[in-house]
Amino acid sequence: MRFRWLAALAVALLSTGLASAQKAPEPTVEIRLRSVNDLVDKFEYLAGLANKEDVAKQAREIIKMLSADGKGIEGVDPKQPIGAYAALNKEVETSPFVILLPVADQDRLLEALKNRAGVVPEKGDDGTLKVAVPFINELHLRFANGYLFVSQKAKDLDPKVLVSPKDYFAKDDGSVASVIVHIDRIPADLRTFLFGQFELGVNEERKKNAGTESAAEKQFKNLLFDAILSGVKGVTEDGERLSVRLFADAKTDDISADVTLTAKGGSTLAKNFTALGSKTSLPAGIVASADAAARGNVKVAVTDGSKKEFSAAIEALLADGLKNAPEEQKDVVKALVAAVGPTLKAGELDAAVSLIGPSAKGTYQIIGAGAVKDGKEIEKFVKKVIGDYGAFIENFVEFKFDVEKIGDFSLHQINLKQVDDNLDKIFGTKTIWLATSDSAIVASIEPDGAVIRKGLKAKAIPVAVVSADSALAKVLPLAQPGLKADELKALLKDSFGDGSTSGKDTAAFTIEGGKQLTVKFKVKGKAIRAGATLGELKGK
Numbered sequence: 001m002r003f004r005w006l007a008a009l010a011v012a013l014l015s016t017g018l019a020s021a022q023k024a025p026e027p028t029v030e031i032r033l034r035s036v037n038d039l040v041d042k043f044e045y046l047a048g049l050a051n052k053e054d055v056a057k058q059a060r061e062i063i064k065m066l067s068a069d070g071k072g073i074e075g076v077d078p079k080q081p082i083g084a085y086a087a088l089n090k091e092v093e094t095s096p097f098v099i100l101l102p103v104a105d106q107d108r109l110l111e112a113l114k115n116r117a118g119v120v121p122e123k124g125d126d127g128t129l130k131v132a133v134p135f136i137n138e139l140h141l142r143f144a145n146g147y148l149f150v151s152q153k154a155k156d157l158d159p160k161v162l163v164s165p166k167d168y169f170a171k172d173d174g175s176v177a178s179v180i181v182h183i184d185r186i187p188a189d190l191r192t193f194l195f196g197q198f199e200l201g202v203n204e205e206r207k208k209n210a211g212t213e214s215a216a217e218k219q220f221k222n223l224l225f226d227a228i229l230s231g232v233k234g235v236t237e238d239g240e241r242l243s244v245r246l247f248a249d250a251k252t253d254d255i256s257a258d259v260t261l262t263a264k265g266g267s268t269l270a271k272n273f274t275a276l277g278s279k280t281s282l283p284a285g286i287v288a289s290a291d292a293a294a295r296g297n298v299k300v301a302v303t304d305g306s307k308k309e310f311s312a313a314i315e316a317l318l319a320d321g322l323k324n325a326p327e328e329q330k331d332v333v334k335a336l337v338a339a340v341g342p343t344l345k346a347g348e349l350d351a352a353v354s355l356i357g358p359s360a361k362g363t364y365q366i367i368g369a370g371a372v373k374d375g376k377e378i379e380k381f382v383k384k385v386i387g388d389y390g391a392f393i394e395n396f397v398e399f400k401f402d403v404e405k406i407g408d409f410s411l412h413q414i415n416l417k418q419v420d421d422n423l424d425k426i427f428g429t430k431t432i433w434l435a436t437s438d439s440a441i442v443a444s445i446e447p448d449g450a451v452i453r454k455g456l457k458a459k460a461i462p463v464a465v466v467s468a469d470s471a472l473a474k475v476l477p478l479a480q481p482g483l484k485a486d487e488l489k490a491l492l493k494d495s496f497g498d499g500s501t502s503g504k505d506t507a508a509f510t511i512e513g514g515k516q517l518t519v520k521f522k523v524k525g526k527a528i529r530a531g532a533t534l535g536e537l538k539g540k
Contacts (some may be wrong), residue, residue: 050528075092075104128141287455318337332385505527
């Protein structure tokens with residue numbers, strides 16, 4: 001009896017092992033494309049934005065000519081998605097790489113290979129077909145589950161290890177094309193090798209100009225390169241998945257792309273991503289404006305574990321600068337180092353800027369803000385320098401300090417006496433407004449200071465790590481001052497139609513933290529059309 005139970009257990013374990021050995025490999029890299037029909041629709045949309053409708057029309061005519069009822073496009077099914085996958089192992093050159101091509105009619109596809117490419121498949125191993133291909137010697141083919149599977153090795157096309165097309169394409173995220181790299185599925189030895197190669201390259205860069213650098217410069221450079229290596233190593237060890245996706249939606253007129261990096265739960269990398277997702281910024285709140293033609297912000301900081309080393313490296317660089325300053329300038333440099341040192345050594349960058357306009361007169365306003373440490377010391381330094389050297393610049397600029405107190409900020413006015421005509425034309429003023437507090441410095445170029453006065457009353461707002469956006473129709477007069485008024489009007493009407501361009505002309509870029517690190521870019525199709533039309537105008 002005991003023997004029978006042991007035999008049954010052995011059979012069960014053996015059968016489980018066989019099933020495991022025959023299981024389809026988990027792809028390390030996944031590539032997906034939409035169906036031919038969808039791709040043609042997207043191409044037609046994009047070609048229209050570039051004023052190339054004739055090219056899209058020609059593409060449709062070619063596809064129509066190659067199509068036959070029930071037999072697809074030369075045997076290819078135009079309604080199903082296309083894909084490819086790779087399952088990396090320690091020996092990269094032996095790793096399976098398989099292409100998936102949807103099939104409407106097998107005979108028609110084989111005939112097309114023969115007539116169009118001069119390729120005649122022969123019987124291969126294990127029921128596959130084999131074709132000779134220049135450069136890579138040969139390819140193996142297998143028809144299964146409505147798809148043609150293509151690989152360099154017949155063993156990778158064993159029906160037992162092929163992925164199921166139904167499962168592989170089950171989740172449609174709407175992207176035109178996508179690439180997913182499962183970092184955690186890359187063999188550890190391969191990840192170690194790849195990082196080692198990257199480290200060698202970084203260390204080669206580290207050695208460059210080493211003989212001409214001061215000790216402080218070497219210290220800072222080493223800190224920078226060590227941070228890069230630490231970041232890349234963190235991705236190779238704690239990274240889970242990297243995905244890249246492209247989108248084009250004619251209904252919403254959005255063209256976008258995103259890159260997403262996901263970390264293993266509970267890892268240091270995951271905690272760093274989470275920390276990046278819970279940021280607020282006073283500078284971003286100060287410059288926020290509903291009328292912005294363009295705006296941007298950045299909020300980053302060195303990690304807690306690197307702050308001490310970063311502060312020491314900055315302090316060494318500042319000491320180096322003071323040591324090398326001309327004797328007659330040492331007092332000024334010493335005061336400057338004392339004023340800006342705390343901000344630099346903090347290892348934080350929190351800044352934002354907005355371009356506002358154009359006004360009815362065609363002029364713009366600009367406001368920028370940045371977080372600082374001991375801002376009042378910076379203010380004292382500026383006042384002292386102006387007090388000591390004001391006589392040398394009084395014919396060019398006039399300073400009026402402390403014209404108003406707004407909350408924690410002191411507002412100052414700077415009047416430029418000699419400026420470039422273009423600056424006066426763009427901003428309609430020769431006045432710069434400067435506001436200082438212990439935690440922030442704000443500056444604007446505007447006639448009456450209304451924008452900066454409003455901004456100084458603002459609160460901190462949630463922000464991405466990096467964010468930038470613009471409204472093309474508002475920026476265009478500034479970016480292309482040579483355009484005549486009637487040309488600009490005609491361009492905007494052709495691209496955006498009648499009425500307001502609001503929401504139709506935007507482009508945005510963001511880097512966001514949180515559960516994952518995400519880089520996004522989105523632009524309205526009509527904005528691309530405006531750019532294409534502008535290129536044609538300039539080409540005339």
